[in-house]
Amino acid sequence: MDYFLELFLGGLTRGSIYALIALGYTMVYGIIELINFAHGEIYMIGAFTGLIVISVLTLLGWNTVAIIVIASLVAMIYSAAYGFTIEKIAYKPLRGSQRLSALISAIGMSLFLQNYVLLAQTSNFLPFPNLVPDFKFMQPFENIVRSTEIVIYVITALVMVFLTFLIKFTRMGKAMRAVAQDRDMAMLVGVDVNRVISFTFIIGSSIAALGGVLVSSHIGQVNYYVGFIAGIKAFVAAVLGGIGSMPGAVLGSLVLGWTESFFTGYISSDYEDVFAFIFLVLILIFRPAGILGRSDTDKV
């Protein structure tokens, strides 16, 4: 039973890590139906920015909680700027053209950012300090679940609630839904489509950066390639849960995390990915729109 619980929590952590990235993926897809492959790179840039800020503030001798809060904020702002710029440079000029063009542009952006960080920073793995303090009340459970993991669960849940609230109940959220449903019509009734899309990228990117800082702090290392692998898995999770849906992204991520964890724990880690993807295929056969996706037919 202990073993089951450990695997369950391990899967929950992994799922929450995927979810922090998948939320941004799914949000951008929901609004402009673009798979933003550069999203994983934004996550990686967030982690790097966080690391730089942390190194500087540690030198100045700040308190660790202050450091992680400031580092996360700076990383979020910096990555949001990246997200905003990428949209303006790589996606907006292609908005009227085929969807495939924007997709290729996204892949190009992803490669560009990876190599930019590779050249501007380093190809080596860098150590990332663990800044989340060990909570007192967690001590009895320390061997099962760490404080950092608790923080990741809580932040993931908060982000999901925040995004759902933002989309369902705010004016900007209403505009986002309008753009998602019919961009031309939204424009006709006076919604500033460019602003809505930029806003979507800013929010999505800052969440990815937050994830980047937290996850790297949990794992303890970063390099220029971490975003790509995590990004692909998060994308799979978003599709699994029903791309475009916030709770779906989180559910899909958790399902993927648990699948991997239990499969590794009870069967074998050799075919961990194979099994995860077979599971994805099965779900998509029976629910083509994903677990929580709306299967609305395309308007002709």
Next chain:
Amino acid sequence: MQKYFGKFFVWVAALALAGVFLYGCPQQEEEKAEATAPAATPAPAAAGPIKLGVAGAHSGDLASYGIPTVRAAQLVVKQRNAMNGVAGRQVEVLVEDDVCKPEVATNTATKLVTDEADVVVGHICSGATKAALGIYKESGIIAMSPSATNPALTQSGDYPNFYRTIASDDAQARLQVDFALDKLGLTKLAVLHDKGDYGKGLAEFAKGFLEADERAEVVLYEGITPGAVDYSAVVQKVKRSGAEAVIFGGYHPEASKIVTQMRKKGMDTIFISDDGVKDVTFIKVAGEFAEGVYATGPVDTSKNPMAIEAIEAHKQEFGEDPGAFYLNAFAATLALLNAIEKSGSTDFDAITQALRSEWVATPLGIIKFDERGDAIGVGFAVYQVQGGNFASIEL
């Protein structure tokens, strides 16, 4: 604003591409020139020079593995020729390219046999070496590779004319297992690998050696996915298996994640890994958790005066740091010429006898060869992370 940005990026991209081409072209030409130059300048031939064949990949994708061997052979021969040659005769270098392909290597070997090579330094790749060895064997020519690590080349016993100055692939796994069983006295081990050629190859050897030894039991054998966000499930599995130690075949990014997660979960399981982990980055990334981790790696040659001298000679002659297997090739050439010098003949039996009995000082240390053809004194040592550094462990 946006348009300017677009244009700017187009220019940056164009410049970047141009840069790649500018950088790429001259290098290739340089390599080609190097590959042909040695053949064009034969050493000044006195009466009946000793012919030293050098075979390997000197062009193509893997040229960077073969060229350093040519340079090493030329440097050693130049030094020896300046000091009255070997056994009173001058040495001539015959360079032949096999592009690392077995089907080309047979032609390369035939060419060297026709040119009456006395001994051969090469080949470079295991596959090409194997293809060429049969031809040398028929003609009674001894070949010594600086780089072919396939275990079967020496262990099969098919090639009594083959020697090498590099440890075979399984030597590392053998050392890890011996260390775990003899020195640490462990009985339950988990073997993990990263599913790559290198890591899985090592792990399979380690598993095989452990299973052949009745003192120990392999309680877990698993491949992990390289680059995964975390390894908590595998770490839990190791914990549940009750393994006293993990032998890991793979590289440092995964190793540091696994070690860190084990230690954070309060496990003090011993961690033994390979020279893919024996890297300062591992200590830097895993930090305090790296302490106590064991890793095997090549015996340190950086303080060997002959190695320093050999590298210095390369820098003077070619103006850059030597490439892959340079010291191994340097040692191979020295060992072959020494055997000819000591036996005073280029006869197969005489050289064989000398290689097996005469110790020779090389940049890799003082070596001779066992009856299978593997160098004694070349190989791996066990290191442990102590105080943020890899310290070598006495066996």
